[in-house]
Amino acid sequence: MATNLSLPVSLLDAEGNLVFFNRAAEAMHGVTFEEAGELAAVEWPKLFATAALEDLPIGAALFERRPVHTVVHFTGADGVDRSVAVTAFPLMGREGELFGAFAIFWPL
DSSP states (O other), X not given: OGGGOSSOEEEEETTOOEEEEOHHHHHHHTXXXXXXXXXXXXXXXXXXXXXXXXXXXXXXXXXXXXXXXEEEEXXXXXXXXXXXXXXXXXXXOTTSOEEEEEEEEEEO
């Protein structure tokens, strides 16, 4: 379902690996998911020329287990500078188990 959302979204697993971003996010990231593939937590922030994972809203959602909403500035894999609002939240199980984090990007 997330593939067809009109807003860009990304999904991290519990270790912070980028396991999915949808078609709407491809234009924002400057690369398709097929080109990028799943990326390790230490690799994907470099691809998008962003801060370290723990400094990003989705990282805060993952590591601090809390929702976050803020504006971020980054350079996509295509070299284009972008600014977006990001809403990120942890994905938790009933027993408090962390499954990952989900981010929605709002174009400015």
